Each structure stands twice: as C-alpha cells, then as structure tokens.
Amino acid sequence: MRAQKPVDDRLFTWTAGGLTTAILAFLLKKFMKYSGHGAVFMDGS
16 A cells, blocks of 8 residues: 555646646636737737
C-alpha cells in the first residue's frame, strides 16, 4: 500500500493542475469576450 501513495499523489497533482488550467482558460476566455472592445482598441494602437 505504501508504494501506491506516490502514484496517488502524482495523479492528484496532475488532476489539480489540469483543473486549475481549465478554470484559468475559461476565465481568460470570458474576460477576453467581456473586454473584447478594449482588446481591439489596444491592438489598434
């Protein structure tokens, strides 16, 4: 059972990292959509 623990920890770490990345991507996408005019203005200047 002890040999299994590092594998579980690694799986948990990858899962947490994936969830965090997905949430950040979702928030970034939502923010870009919300401030779309601001992004266009910044690109234009």
